Each structure stands twice: as structure tokens, then as C-alpha cells.
Amino acid sequence: MRLQVKNLPIGTGDIAIAVLCDKDATRLDLRPADRVLLKFGHKKIVATIDIIGRVNGAPQRDHKKQVICCGEIGLFLEVQYALGVKTGDIIEILSEKKPISISYIKKKLEGKRLEKDELYAIINDITEGNLSEAEITYFVAACYLHELNMTEITHLTYAMVETGEQLKLHQHIIVDKHCIGGVAANRTSMMIVPILAAAGLTVPKTSSRSITSAAGTADTVEVLCPVVFSLADMKRIVHKTGGCLVWGGAMSLAPSDDKIIQVEHPVSLDPTGQLLASIMAKKKSVGATHVLIDIPVGRGAKITDLKDAISLQGKFEELSKRLGMKVAVIITDGSQPVGNGIGPALEARDVLWTLKNSARGSILLKEKSVTMAGILLELTGKVPKGKGYHIALDILESGKAYEKFIEVITAQGGKEIRPDQIPMAKKSYIVTAWKSGKVTHIDNGIMNKIARIAGAPHDQEAGVYLFCHKGTIVRRGDKLFSIHSDAPERLKYAIDIAKKENGFEIG
Known part of the structure; x- marks a missing residue:
């Protein structure tokens, strides 16, 4: 079947999605999450189908405000870029069988060992976008439930390398x-x-x-x-x-x-x-x-x-x-x-x-x-x-x-820059020692949490600065760390968190 493209201003960040109206999906015998092969000239991509006019798989009668009409196919950003299409172009749609790698994922879920070619097939399909996020999750879960042995790990490593680019520097030691x-x-x-x-x-x-x-x-x-x-x-x-x-x-x-x-x-x-x-x-x-x-x-x-x-x-x-x-x-x-x-x-x-x-x-x-x-x-x-x-x-x-x-x-x-020339958030708050003693622990997770709430890493200038480390002797009121953020709400929230759990232990 050939359909007219309607580019949609939506992206998933990874998964290729195409949208059909209910009638066209029925003609092609497609259901939500089925795979299709889309072709435009010499370019092609496997996409996952979503269907306008169906809720929980059931057809809906009101199509008056339908985004995708019959004869059209809505394409998410990932598909648009892969095919190089614009709204109004005509593309071909073909049903696509499930990749054989899914049977290998099921094999691992059953606790069986995977062969070299089976692991390569799984990794290649992940790389090519032929597996959905749910299917990749099943693969991860299978490897979590039934640990890979060293032979499988070796094959998996080579498969990951061989299905991507490789840097060739031609140096004896790298x-x-x-x-x-x-x-x-x-x-x-x-x-x-x-x-x-x-x-x-x-x-x-x-x-x-x-x-x-x-x-x-x-x-x-x-x-x-x-x-x-x-x-x-x-x-x-x-x-x-x-x-x-x-x-x-x-x-x-x-x-x-x-x-x-x-x-x-x-x-x-x-x-x-x-x-x-x-x-x-x-x-x-x-x-x-x-x-x-x-x-x-x-x-x-x-x-x-x-x-x-x-x-x-x-x-x-x-x-x-x-x-x-x-x-x-x-x-x-x-x-x-x-x-x-x-x-x-x-x-x-x-x-x-x-x-x-x-x-x-x-x-x-x-x-x-x-x-x-x-x-x-x-x-x-x-x-x-x-x-x-x-x-x-x-x-x-x-x-x-x-x-x-x-x-x-x-x-x-x-270019070269002095450390103190690097811009910093203008608003800050200093957390001080609540008692005298030796710092016995600084929790990485809590420090990261406070810094992220302050805005890091998306706000480059936000974060936390430590004035001491484990083993430091501090007196009540000494500086432990400062919180930096230009966003008042973020700074307030980070301060609230720091007051409840600041990550420091003093013995």
C-alpha cells in the first residue's frame, strides 16, 4: 500500500513510530505495536505502528477531529529523518515479520545459553532499531535472571563492537x-x-x-x-x-x-x-x-x-x-x-x-x-x-x-581560561556543621541528589562545593559545603533537602 506522508512534530528520542487511521490499519491487518517496513526511494526503515481511532485496541466512532485521515501516514521525527521525507510525499508500507532475535531473547528467558550468532542477531537488531523498548527490556531482564557466562559475554562484546563504528589509529599502543x-x-x-x-x-x-x-x-x-x-x-x-x-x-x-x-x-x-x-x-x-x-x-x-x-x-x-x-x-x-x-x-x-x-x-x-x-x-x-x-x-x-x-x-x-573566569551561579547557600568532631562519611548519592536538585548538570553553573572531606576535624558552625543555583525555587528545594539529609556524618 502507498500512503501520503504527514510529518508530525513529535519524537521519541529513539523509537521509530508511524501512525495510521483505523481503516487503513484494518486493510493491512495491523494492530498497535506491529512492525511495518517503510520505503521511500532507496531509503527504508522498520517502524512500530500506532493507530488513530482505537482505544485499548477497540475502534472509536468519532473520527471528525482525527489527526491522520485515511490514505495518510503520520511519521514521528525519527522516521522523517531516516527517510528524508516531507509532508505530501508518497511512501510504501509493507508489513514486517517479527525479528528472529525475539526467539533468542525468549530462549535466554528460559535460562538457556546463547550462541555467538544469536547474540549477534539480538545486538544487530537493537542497533538497527528492529526491537522495541519492551523487547530490549526483556533481553536485559533475561540476562539479569540468567547470568551470561564468560563465553556469552565475550560474544556479546564483539557483537557490540562489530555492529558499530570503530576508530582505526594504527598505533601499536592505545x-x-x-x-x-x-x-x-x-x-x-x-x-x-x-x-x-x-x-x-x-x-x-x-x-x-x-x-x-x-x-x-x-x-x-x-x-x-x-x-x-x-x-x-x-x-x-x-x-x-x-x-x-x-x-x-x-x-x-x-x-x-x-x-x-x-x-x-x-x-x-x-x-x-x-x-x-x-x-x-x-x-x-x-x-x-x-x-x-x-x-x-x-x-x-x-x-x-x-x-x-x-x-x-x-x-x-x-x-x-x-x-x-x-x-x-x-x-x-x-x-x-x-x-x-x-x-x-x-x-x-x-x-x-x-x-x-x-x-x-x-x-x-x-x-x-x-x-x-x-x-x-x-x-x-x-x-x-x-x-x-x-x-x-x-x-x-x-x-x-x-x-x-x-x-x-x-x-x-x-581556549585557555582561568578557573575563576568560569561562570558560577550567583545565588548560594552554605551548610554548616551542627556539631564539632571528625567527618566520618560523605554520601555520594546525597551529594549528587542535592547538586541535581540545584540544577546540575543541565544548568552548568549549578551544583555543590565541598569545603572538607572524610577525616577533617570540624567545629560547630564550620562550613561543610555550599549549594549553588540561579533558580530560586531549585535553590530553596535543594536547601530543604540538605536540611533533612545533608550527606555528612560527624563522629
Whole structure:
């Protein structure tokens, strides 16, 4: 059947939706959520059908105000862009069978092991948009209920890599790092990339935006320079400077991973097998040969039990061997925020002060970053065993890391800026100690929550600034942290939350 396009100003952000009137749907024997193949010239896309004039599957009689008339097909933004159509164009619509990958998802739900080609089919269909959000959720749930074994994880990782773009730098050694998350103000990538690049290593670092935190690395870097680049531009920047700090979501590196994460987040599902495959696929897709994995553990972090961290460490090491990559997996203190600032602008100031060896820099951020950079220098054989920390520290304290950082952000379209020139929210509120004693705990989750309520990361200038960390001796009335926001209602709400639970424990 051929239908006239009516473009609708609606998008889902991912899922391709087409809308039919009830009569046309009946002629095609289509029901809501059925799949159709849409063709326009040489372009085609599989879309999910919605039907005007049906409520709960039942036809409705009043069609006078119907948005889509018979002979028309309404297209959501995702379909419009894929086909390159405008209102009035004629497209062809054909019914589409359910992908065979659905039967493989059902197989996993039954607790059976999946073969290489079955996992590839699932990931390919996720990448191509052939599976609905509900079907992807079933796949995630199946992997949660019936854990993937290491062979399945290996196949899943390769499938994620092979169904996306890959960065080809043709370098013998390519370095990368990843933190599994859960710790506020953990901006080590912005420190490690310039330290390693200044040492002569190649570090094509892709980072994510925030999902639940007050800022992701990409959000913080974006305060200083653009982070959205094509794969070709990323390659150009890396060839020019030895490193980059770009947003991975702008490229199709292991693109199925982003779609899987979208369905994991609302129900807080993060199956171990998919966590491993997700991280290592991103590293493999940029050609990484030597990788450092940071597993923060502690109360308030993503992983709270040391035994779980050690188990995950072993799995990363096993998977890396199967992928032909050298990996160092470290377990770090995740019981408090790493830096002082929490929120894009506050964290960017933190990084700059620390790179410039200013007294206003973060001691914890400096120590953790130098330690991790040192491990990678030794892992790659760039420096002798036992010398990595001191050489990384020298690169930082000599100013070479700061110079390289400016080189990288300049190549990405930014320019040098003093930390105190970065705009901050004009309104703030200071939370003080309610008693004297030692700070024994600072909860990452609560700090992120307060910073997000204040407006971070969407408002770059909003967030939280810590005046002390664990182990600090405070007196009643001393500053613990400040809340920053230009939105009065947001600031008031953040203050209310901080008064109920401020994340600090004083012993």
C-alpha cells in the first residue's frame, strides 16, 4: 500500500513510530505495536505502528477531529529523518515479520545459553532499531535472571563492537581507562588524558554524559570546549594532540549499548555480563590495547561490598584476556566524592586548579589521578615498574600536563581560561556543621541528589562545593559545603533537602 506522508512534530528520542487511521490499519491487518517496513526511494526503515481511532485496541466512532485521515501516514521525527521525507510525499508500507532475535531473547528467558550468532542477531537488531523498548527490556531482564557466562559475554562484546563504528589509529599502543561509576566529582579522565598524552602515549578518550549524577565527564569538559565530534574529527584531534576528551554518544561506537542503558536505568537493572560487555566494547571500539578499570567500593558507591568488587575485578581480567587486551583493574575508595566541586562548572574549576598545581586544587583528585596514570605508564611499558607514580607526578607538577590539556581543548575548539573566569551561579547557600568532631562519611548519592536538585548538570553553573572531606576535624558552625543555583525555587528545594539529609556524618 502507498500512503501520503504527514510529518508530525513529535519524537521519541529513539523509537521509530508511524501512525495510521483505523481503516487503513484494518486493510493491512495491523494492530498497535506491529512492525511495518517503510520505503521511500532507496531509503527504508522498520517502524512500530500506532493507530488513530482505537482505544485499548477497540475502534472509536468519532473520527471528525482525527489527526491522520485515511490514505495518510503520520511519521514521528525519527522516521522523517531516516527517510528524508516531507509532508505530501508518497511512501510504501509493507508489513514486517517479527525479528528472529525475539526467539533468542525468549530462549535466554528460559535460562538457556546463547550462541555467538544469536547474540549477534539480538545486538544487530537493537542497533538497527528492529526491537522495541519492551523487547530490549526483556533481553536485559533475561540476562539479569540468567547470568551470561564468560563465553556469552565475550560474544556479546564483539557483537557490540562489530555492529558499530570503530576508530582505526594504527598505533601499536592505545591507552584507555574507565570507572564503573557511583562516585561524585570523579574527574580523573580530565587529569589522566593530558598526563599520559604528555608522556607520549595515545589516549582516545570517549566519555558519557550524566545519567544519575550531577555531571558526567563529557558535561564537565563541555564547560571548556565542544565535545560533540564525528569519528573522523576525533581521529584528527588524537593525531594532532595524542589524546581527546569527547562525548561517546555523538558517534556510533558500540551504539547498541546506549539503547540497552536507556532501558536499564528506569528499573535500576545492570546485569554483570552486560556491564562487562558494555565497558569493554567501548574500549575495543576505539582500538584500546591497554586499559585501566577503576572499581570504587564503599558505602554510598555503586559497589558497597569488597567481595563483589574482587569478583568483578576477576571477571574484567578474564574478559580482557579473551579480547586480547592488557588490563589493570584497581579497587579504589568510593566512600566519598573525589573532588571538591560537584556539577559541571564547579568540577571544571577543580580540574583546572589541580592541573595548575594551585593550592585551591583537589588533593584527592590529584592523588587518585597520578596513581592511575602511573599504573598505565607501567602497564604499557613506557616506564619501568615502580617508577610510574613518580613520573606521572613529575609530568603534573612540571606543568606539562596542564600544557597538554590546553592543547587538547584548543584542538576541540575551546581556549585557555582561568578557573575563576568560569561562570558560577550567583545565588548560594552554605551548610554548616551542627556539631564539632571528625567527618566520618560523605554520601555520594546525597551529594549528587542535592547538586541535581540545584540544577546540575543541565544548568552548568549549578551544583555543590565541598569545603572538607572524610577525616577533617570540624567545629560547630564550620562550613561543610555550599549549594549553588540561579533558580530560586531549585535553590530553596535543594536547601530543604540538605536540611533533612545533608550527606555528612560527624563522629
